[in-house]
Amino acid sequence: MTHFQSKRLPRPAVVLAAVAGLVAALGLGAVGEAKAADVTTEAAVADRWTDRAHGFASLAGGTTGGAGGKVVTVTDQASLAKYAGAEEPYVIRVAGSIAVEPFGADIVVASDKTVIGVGDTGEIVHGELHLNPGTHNVIIRNLTIRDSAIEGNWDCKDTDFDGIQMDTVHHVWVDHNRFSNICDGQLDVRKDSEYVTVSYNRFENNNKTFGLGWTTNVKTQITIDHNLFAHTKQRNPSVDNAAYAHLYNNYLTAQADPGDPVWTYGNWSRGRTKMVIENSYYRDVQHPYQADTTAELVERGSILRNTTGRHEEWGTAFEPRDFYPYRLDPAAAVPALVSRFSGPQKRIGDSVTLRVPGDYPTVQSAVDAVPEGNASAVTVAVAPGTYREKVFIPATKPNILLRGTGQDRSDTVIVYDTPAAYGGSTGSATVRIAANDVTARNLTFSNDFDEAAHELNGEQALAVKTTGDRIVFEDTAFLGNQDTLMTDSPKLDVISRVYIRDSYIEGDVDFVYGRATTVIERSVIRALSRGSATNNGYITAASTWTGNPYGFLITRSRIVSDAPAGTFHLGRPWHPGGEPAAVAQVLIRDTELPAAVKSAPWTDMSGFSWRDARFAEYRNFGPGAGVTADRPQMSDADARTHTVAHYLKGTDDWAPYARDH
Known part of the structure; x- marks a missing residue:
């Protein structure tokens, strides 16, 4: 085991019972599919709204983003760039649509930042969020990142307009975003980036969708779960030379250009990657999962519908539960769950949570982090304990x-x-x-x-x-x-x-x-x-x-x-x-x-x-x-x-x- 691994956790009966309960709540048969309406039950909704990173991003100190910093709301490119690139931590709320100029330009995101859409309408249009080498502890959530593709330029050979690009970073959580019509990669995790989790995103309408690697080193650890890949051609994802890649409960469907016999594919374990795929769902996909001869790929529990081409498994890869606990949804529930819960969610963007004492030492310090004229809900979540302090919420902080x-x-x-x-x-x-x-x-x-001790x-x-x-x-x-x-x-x-x-x-x-x-x-x-x-x-x-x-x-x-x-x-x-x-x-x-x-x-x-x-x-x-x-x-x-x-x-x-x- 490497230094960040924890003791392997057993698979207790309660986890199996929870899965069985979810199947029952969704109205599933042994291999049936849930209707989208069924996933609004309390059993289905439970535990899908945590604002704490899971998977590999939760290890080695975890990923907390801008926790501990001030909360700001931005509505224009200049403000977003100012706070995203600042040295100090910030929770940056993106309200409405921000059109980036010039077309395809980068907005640099520095360490200790949370960038989150307000409600479900926060958008970055025509631009890229870029994490330079050495950047760490970043959360990007609940945004739509779209439309940096150039009309008629499907292959994007002469541009590098990604949705999010990160090079040699660590501790990044990309969650509940929607990527659409990007040129070239919607999400590029590059050059020895570590402790990354990509969860509940929608990857739509693209050629080169989600790539990982661009390095001869074998360092990256990444968790990829509950994501939708629809009308995307390749790199769904392509994972090159990752030490550990854990893919579970993802939904791949409606592949673009399935007539291409080579470069239209689902998941690819490349180089010396060790990949584990669990309980995913593939519908209308060519080459749903494949592996280089130098790589390893273990697949278990997935469902394939109308798929063709390569579906390869070899090697032992690794056991994800040696690293972290996780809840594995039944594959039959994945289409409904992912369709309902992936992408921006109003319930996530309606409120930012500031934790006391985890993120802020006192209740007052958390209140102080709330912006003046605050127009959106902020939750100050106070852990059990006795806080001997005075708290004042001024009229400017509703x-x-x-x-x-x-x-x-x-x-x-x-x-x-x-x-x-x-x-x-x-x-x-x-x-x-x-x-x-x-x-x-x-x-x-x-x-x-x-009163009894004083005469006043x-x-x-x-x-x-x-x-x-x-x-x-x-x-x-x-x-x-x-x-x-x-x-x-x-x-x-x-x-x-x-x-x-x-x-x-x-x-x-x-x-x-x-x-x-x-x-x-x-x-x-x-x-x-x-x-x-x-x-x-x-x-x-x-x-x-x-x-x-x-x-x-x-x-x-x-x-x-x-x-x-x-x-x-x-x-x-x-x-x-x-x-x-x-x-x-x-x-x-x-x-x-x-x-x-x-x-x-x-x-x-x-x-x-x-x-x-x-x-x-x-x-x-x-x-x-x-x-x-x-x-x-x-x-x-x-x-x-x-x-x-x-x-x-x-x-x-x-x-x-x-x-x-």
Whole structure:
């Protein structure tokens, strides 16, 4: 074994079971084919959207591209060339079509870069992405690279206009791209390039498609899987003097110019290449696979339909599982799987993932990498652990998803311990979200300032403060005491909306407060005891603008408490700075209330009567529920216009509760 090989992995029964499950999900017989529509099942989709390189590109340190660098979006050639050729790492998002000038010109891609199409519309037209010798750690994904062929010049003898060309590079992943009508090679992996994976690409409408070699050395290690080769004549691929070439689950079909008896072919193991082909599918292909007498080729499990010419196997080549684990799809499923999943995918290009701590040391450093004015989704994926830091998402960085990657929200905790006495209420917040369109999922936010250990004038200690619009918290926990969660807006008469679902909030004094329109649904709210026999605190302190009919809605939830019976208020009206136009609106409906809730659960604040606020209950239950003169109940008619949808709709019909997650 060479230095990068790992211990050979067994083929466990679970892998065979997974394959059998996929066959069943696709509706396959023993040698049948799946229809394209069948591959949209969850079983077929699973594990096809990872943004981590697999195969040989995953070895010897792996291929991470621009991870750790800033994210930029480019729409023109000059910007693409600037960032692609820079010394520092970048994640470069290509939005729309970039026509390269002059025709056939190179755009140099330097080390530590990810170049990825936004959505499924990112294109490089009339040009080549070029990796010079010594370049390493590059990811090129989700792009269409097309139309650098010259009309009538099929053989391209006098040009070298490739789609992607790399010379003497290492650690490169080319994934989910579409190549069409290129002159000459759509993808050239040349001159001792190493640790390369080429996966889920579409190679279409070409003569010299995908070549590898141009060297007398035998160094290259390459994985080629789940690619489509359609209407392509030769080099599908041609692999010359590769140490190890692993081809699996590729689909070759509709070969161009099959009348050429020699130079129309599928896979070719040339020179001293060791090639393994597994579970591929060949339809209407001349010479589906062949090998030089000096090379080795092992083929197993593939399906051939209407093929002619050479299909040669000799030697022992190598065992791919000696190097890395991989999932091998059944050959019968390959036409449908590859047709559906190869090439640019909107789901891939819709969001860039920044990993903490793998790519970025802190949550804030990942947020800092998001571009100003970010128009496309960026996911900050936070690994299980406790992150003692403050996080601020400024208003200039919308469209961020903070996502904990643990099994439970308690696995990933962002925590700090600042009280309001050391920087004001806003300054105390562990996490502050000023941007619009931010979602947090599967996380715990905490301010663990110890009130009992300090005597301060300003014990408020926020776990989270939001001022942005269209903020979503799902399966999150908010931990604190006084002022745990503040949902606010930039100013009094600006309406921001926050949706909280399947979450947990705890505190004692005014621990859900602010002027944002806020819906808390299907959640647990824990009212903590302060040890009083008469007054242990207040759940809400809304400061809704009088022009906004919708403030706080707590619905289909459960309020729990360890406080003595009759010692907790549902809320009080907060008028910041004595502002008379801040008139609290709170509705608690269809929610279980504990015995700790007072029989008169609303109370005055700072000289403002609760009776002048807009407080109501509707169909609550549990030992703390009741109907008295001090407990206004909403009518059935009004309740029909005080639903989750009414609170969140706004002027843009925002409906986060209806999303498929």
